[in-house]
Amino acid sequence: MFELDQRIAEQLTEVALSSSVQVRCGNSNAFMVTASTMVPLMQMFEMGGVYISGSRSAMEMIEAFETIGIDVSNIQFIDLVSSGVLGGTTTTRKNIHYVDSPIMLESILLRSLYLLRTTTLERNFVILDSVNALAIYNDDRMLAEYLHTFINTFRQREVLSVILNVPDQTPPLVLSNLDLYCTDLIDRGQVVIH
Amino acid sequence: MQPAAVYTRDRCITGIHGLDEILRGGIPYGSTVLASGTCGSGKTTLAMEFLVRGAIAGEACAHFTATEPSVKLLENIRQFEFFDMNMVDTGLINVFDMDVLYSWLGLEKSSFDLDDVHALIKAIVDIVNTIGVTRLVIDSVTTLCYKIKSEQLIRDFLFTLGKKLSTLGCTTILISEITSATENAHWSSFGVEEAIADGIVVMGDVERMGHLLRFLQVVKMRGTSHSRAKHAIELTPIGVMLTPMLKWGAQGDTKSRWGA
Numbered sequence: 478m479f480e481l482d483q484r485i486a487e488q489l490t491e492v493a494l495s496s497s498v499q500v501r502c503g504n505s506n507a508f509m510v511t512a513s514t515m516v517p518l519m520q521m522f523e524m525g526g527v528y529i530s531g532s533r534s535a536m537e538m539i540e541a542f543e544t545i546g547i548d549v550s551n552i553q554f555i556d557l558v559s560s561g562v563l564g565g566t567t568t569t570r571k572n573i574h575y576v577d578s579p580i581m582l583e584s585i586l587l588r589s590l591y592l593l594r595t596t597t598l599e600r601n602f603v604i605l606d607s608v609n610a611l612a613i614y615n616d617d618r619m620l621a622e623y624l625h626t627f628i629n630t631f632r633q634r635e636v637l638s639v640i641l642n643v644p645d646q647t648p649p650l651v652l653s654n655l656d657l658y659c660t661d662l663i664d665r666g667q668v669v670i671h
Numbered sequence: 672m673q674p675a676a677v678y679t680r681d682r683c684i685t686g687i688h689g690l691d692e693i694l695r696g697g698i699p700y701g702s703t704v705l706a707s708g709t710c711g712s713g714k715t716t717l718a719m720e721f722l723v724r725g726a727i728a729g730e731a732c733a734h735f736t737a738t739e740p741s742v743k744l745l746e747n748i749r750q751f752e753f754f755d756m757n758m759v760d761t762g763l764i765n766v767f768d769m770d771v772l773y774s775w776l777g778l779e780k781s782s783f784d785l786d787d788v789h790a791l792i793k794a795i796v797d798i799v800n801t802i803g804v805t806r807l808v809i810d811s812v813t814t815l816c817y818k819i820k821s822e823q824l825i826r827d828f829l830f831t832l833g834k835k836l837s838t839l840g841c842t843t844i845l846i847s848e849i850t851s852a853t854e855n856a857h858w859s860s861f862g863v864e865e866a867i868a869d870g871i872v873v874m875g876d877v878e879r880m881g882h883l884l885r886f887l888q889v890v891k892m893r894g895t896s897h898s899r900a901k902h903a904i905e906l907t908p909i910g911v912m913l914t915p916m917l918k919w920g921a922q923g924d925t926k927s928r929w930g931a
Contacts, residue, residue, distance in 0.1 A: 580880050583903030587914055591907040614880070619919035626917070 479545040486517035499659035501666030526601035531610035608642035683842040686724025689913030699894035703833035707847040708874030725806040726763035737769035737814040811846040
């Protein structure tokens with residue numbers, strides 16, 4: 478049976494809506510940490526929102542969540558991966574929205590704002606998965622500038638932003654900026670496999 | 672001693688997400704604004720949303736279309752959630768085909784002289800006056816001006832039209848098509864429209880690693896302070912949305928460009 482990290486839920490009880498949480502994970506525990514963050518937000522705090530899927534396709538993420546029994550049908554997914562694969566954007570799921578490429582940073586922000594404007598829920602989050610996926614395509618300075626804008630945009634609108642990253646795959650400039658901008662840190666990044 | 676009150680012109684609130692913020696409250700009432708852009712940059716959608724937001728507020732609006740038939744224009748715009756066909760059916764948004772207008776006026780010819788231009792101005796102004804239009808779009812002034820062969824006549828046409836519409840309290844968006852891709856380009860097709868207009872909004876694309884990002888930039892707007900920064904735009908089902916373009920990404924791959 479899939480086990481969630483309960484300490485993440487405990488940590489999240491301390492977090493305000495206008496917070497921005499940096500969630501550090503490792504390569505091997507990325508999905509467990511993501512699910513452990515998302516489930517309490519949805520089930521304990523009755524939040525909805527936007528999941529920006531940059532590491533894997535939205536469809537793959539949804540299926541992974543469904544496999545462990547999490548219903549994500551009311552979460553809107555912005556898929557940054559599938560447009561890079563011909564035929565990848567064929568889906569009947571209404572909660573998947575496509576952006577052409579991870580380099581269209583402003584489009585990702587605007588699409589998130591649009592989806593948040595269409596939601597009826599009072600409390601929302603936006604989960605960015607992940608900084609290191611965006612770092613593959615974007616210049617360090619531009620990515621640092623983007624995260625600054627991204628975090629402040631949602632903080633101003635009282636939307637909880639959750640930024641996932643694998644620290645050892647994130648450029649140092651971006652990482653240090655994240656430490657500065659984010660109000661909270663959930664650190665599950667030090668996973669050492671011998 | 673009390674400081675003198677600062678005079679602020681009344682604004683036509685566009686209702687477009689982010690644009691009123693850039694314009695510090697909206698377009699000054701009665702202005703003639705040139706919306707210049709490359710193909711596919713979102714000019715028609717922006718202009719139509721400007722009319723829809725006005726219609727929602729109960730204003731009478733008019734759209735003169737010269738680039739595509741009104742039926743096609745409405746079919747294309749119906750995909751947006753912000754548009755409601757009832758606004759056309761109930762006469763809040765009035766769409767006119769320029770070809771039909773030319774036919775009414777007996778102007779089915781390849782080029783216009785001074786009398787033709789005056790007849791056209793009179794027809795547009797009469798329509799605006801009769802319906803009580805407060806928001807007007809001409810799409811596009813480029814197509815219309817192709818029939819006017821002299822620069823002086825184009826200048827007179829736009830200046831007179833702008834002046835008369837302003838007197839009637841009508842805020843106008845003139846759509847202009849530009850093709851140039853360099854930063855030294857004019858913001859209009861004939862080079863005279865930009866001098867006449869009270870405001871210039873430029874729309875185009877920034878190329879970033881093979882992808883085109885739409886942008887909007889307010890270059891000039893008389894009667895208001897405003898941001899002159901480049902803003903990224905997205906055409907969403909609920910309308911145009913804007914956000915400041917990333918400074919490290921505003922230049923594109925090579926240098927600043929108005930189009931692809």
